[in-house]
Amino acid sequence: MKLQLLPSTIEANGTASPRQHLTCFVIDDAVTVDAGSLAMAASRLQMEQVRDVVLTHAHLDHIAGLPIFIDDLFSTLAEPVTVHCTPAVIEILERDVFNWSVYPRFSELSNDVGPVLLYRPFSPGEEFQVKHLTFRSVEVNHKVPSVGLLVSDGPTTIALSGDTAEMDGFWDVVNSAPSLSAILIECAFPDELEELAQISHHLTPKRLKSELEKCSRRGCPVYIVNLKPMYREKIVKQLLDLGLANLVPLEVGKVYEW
Numbered sequence: 159m160k161l162q163l164l165p166s167t168i169e170a171n172g173t174a175s176p177r178q179h180l181t182c183f184v185i186d187d188a189v190t191v192d193a194g195s196l197a198m199a200a201s202r203l204q205m206e207q208v209r210d211v212v213l214t215h216a217h218l219d220h221i222a223g224l225p226i227f228i229d230d231l232f233s234t235l236a237e238p239v240t241v242h243c244t245p246a247v248i249e250i251l252e253r254d255v256f257n258w259s260v261y262p263r264f265s266e267l268s269n270d271v272g273p274v275l276l277y278r279p280f281s282p283g284e285e286f287q288v289k290h291l292t293f294r295s296v297e298v299n300h301k302v303p304s305v306g307l308l309v310s311d312g313p314t315t316i317a318l319s320g321d322t323a324e325m326d327g328f329w330d331v332v333n334s335a336p337s338l339s340a341i342l343i344e345c346a347f348p349d350e351l352e353e354l355a356q357i358s359h360h361l362t363p364k365r366l367k368s369e370l371e372k373c374s375r376r377g378c379p380v381y382i383v384n385l386k387p388m389y390r391e392k393i394v395k396q397l398l399d400l401g402l403a404n405l406v407p408l409e410v411g412k413v414y415e416w
């Protein structure tokens with residue numbers, strides 16, 4: 159399984175910045191988890207192949223690229239972009255984004271071939287198939303309705319927490335999976351911003367450490383994502399200070415293969 163966290167911004171020399179403002183993971187150049195920078199940073203191949211977007215939740219940094227992606231491809235889509243998410247997320251998207259004011263309601267529009275946007279809802283806890291991938295969703299603890307995901311192509315399975323604070327169901331799913339190649343978990347704020355992290359339902363390095371104690375898959379690589387760009391260096395230092403050998407920040411733009 160190939161996974162890439164798409165860049166959000168570029169440096170002055172044109173290379174991808176390590177700072178993550180938006181969230182969009184592309185799996186096997188064909189399916190994405192979230193769509194933060196989908197339209198802005200997808201490769202030509204990814205633009206041609208991605209027609210399925212799985213959303214963890216509806217926060218802007220996770221969906222910002224979705225309306226633009228559909229807009230960019232509108233007349234050329236031979237099949238609709240299918241958005242897989244919970245009914246709560248569909249309601250937010252239709253009410254607050256695709257509402258004819260912020261952007262067109264693409265779910266009511268077609269090109270010469272047919273519809274351009276379809277929703278395929280799933281309930282938290284449900285297992286569903288997207289292309290060659292099996293997803294299992296699990297409710298996590300964020301400010302708005304959100305899920306974490308277990309993603310499997312058969313031989314390889316990975317877990318993504320999405321945005322979250324302390325959680326239990328996610329660890330039950332992680333611990334009971336037959337095998338696991340990687341865990342991607344968020345850590346948005348440094349320890350000093352504990353209060354802000356609590357209010358916004360995110361993790362800090364200190365609380366991440368407690369979370370990882372719930373994980374029975376000792377030695378499984380743990381990649382940290384969703385570090386708030388303003389505090390990236392501080393969070394990375396605090397993560398390294400935890401002294402956990404299997405824990406590293408996920409590199410933006412790098413293609414991982416498990």
Ligand SMILES: [Zn+2]
Pocket residue numbers: 215217300321
């Ligand atoms: Zn969020």
